[in-house]
Amino acid sequence: MREAALSSPPTRLAGRGLERLAFPCALLAALALAPLLGLLGAERYVLNLFTRCMVFAIAAIGLDLVLGFGGLVSFGHAAFIGIGAYAAGMLAASGVGDAFASLGIALAASFLFALATGAVSLKTRGVHFIMITLAFGQMAYFVMSSLKAYGGDDGLSIDRRASLFGQDILADTLVFYYVVLAGLAGVYLLARAVVRSRFGRVLRGAKDNEMRMAAIGFDAYRVRLAAYCVSGMIAGLAGWLLAEQSEFVSPAFMTWQRSGDLIIMVMLGGMASFEGAIIGALILVLTEELLPGFSEHWRVVFGPFLVLVAIFARGGLVGLLAGRRDG
């Protein structure tokens, strides 16, 4: 049966070694100190680059929640980034300047999209789930490209960032950086709490053996749908932050290639590890930004690197590091 090939070894919650709190704390502390790199010069560039890394790290954590812990490979998560981003852009265009109102609507829109598409998608399994989420992602993409009133294919500029308590402090690059860092830390802790909760145990249990979960009285469908909604809202938050940061929204945020990038981030860092998702996002965003500076043909090196990770580093880079440490 196909199902047998899809179910991977039981998801162990990393509780030992590397993944005790020390590692994520160090990771977040390093990000908190990263603005110091700006002192070497090009401060705004460094801040914007790392802000972008963290925004994608948030989205990757959101995806990992369903992909790593729920075994649900969503190939349409860029749609949530797009929905969050378009909420920011459309509300700014219609004069809603308050960050909380704007973000609240972005999260509500992501939730509704996740609820509607998840309710249908979660009736399928395995490869079919991959393809049906792709289908919904593409539909969202084509809807957004057709909205001529909001720029269509060309996208939509945001004239000014949302205001916090009536103040325009988000316009400051450094303040925005720490707001995103706080968002990342919050999402990380939330996701961690979710998978360690009773709810998270059921989610992981359903990934390992759905029939057993059903036998002890849990409805896997409802648990998965709830997880899918949380995951979609986290990605929606990332989209909202991305739009505010780049002061621009476009359908290019929600192409299937972007959804693929998110999967690659999670895989690269290591599935079912939120630290892995952060590391994967850092590596992918930094690679795409910095390697072209060394050679325009950087993909010739990066491609085989991904192949090697896939063949040899089961459990991604975090798994590799943790394995080394244990051995």
Add this chain to the structure above:
Amino acid sequence: MGPNATKGAQANTMSIALLAVQTLNGLQLGVLLFLIAAGLTLVFGVMDFINLAHGVQYMLGAYFAVAAFGLTGSFVAALLIALGAALVFGLLLEILVFRHLYGRDHLDQVLATFGIILFLNEAVRMVFGPTSLGLPMPEALAGSIRLMPGLLYPVYRLAIIAAGICVAILLYLLVNHTRIGMRVRAGASNAPMVSALGVDISRLFMAIFGLGAMLAAFAGVMVAPIFAVEPDMGDNLLILAFVVIIIGGIGSVRGAFAAALIVGLVDTLGRSSASDVLRLALSSSAANQAGPALASMLIYVLMAAILFFRPAGLFPARR
């Protein structure tokens, strides 16, 4: 007959001609998708392997043909050399990479084959340059033919449709009426059992990979004279090919053929007529805005509906 009636009759012939042209374009897209999807569905169905790099085989076919044409100056020679090169290259990839990923998690396969896409797209860009290339059309197939009054259609595009259908028939005979085809079908419905019955499964896998690579490359060569030959030309067709194999049923060549024609026709006809159909229900400006979006969405709506109501596809290969 009044002048208005004549005008009406003329408009009618025009729209029938337009419909005929769009149907032929849809068939052309359909056979191209079939050539790519056939290999993809067999590799997926028999080896349970998700090969994202399959679109790259199509791109490589076109580039091999361009290079071979530069050397030989003959379209036929370019076609044959490209097919041979694609076969060798496909087998090389199988030995170097894919072989190590059979039986692994699908996501490992996705990551590795995504890496191969990055590598090969960039390698091609390094060797051939970033600008798009082209292949001259064979003399014998240049020009257009009048199919009906007011309808001129390029001969070469008809040739693509004909070639695609010929390949489909050959593939049908190969899969349904030969010994190796029997093994392929058996592999698609239960690979471990085939292996247990004493068939050398790794040789079967290689044969399927080589065949798939050649079919995709054939599609690439055929479109090289009419589409731009560029490094990422396979990426978007790859997604459409996945849509095709899901709709058709994974592992089923027959399903891939039916689904490829459906997707090609729905997509092409949808794009040309969605705005007109919507105008029946909506205001003209709303229809013009929603039309293109709806048209692009149609095949995905179709796939989502099929996944929901018939998850195994139209022609399931295994039960």
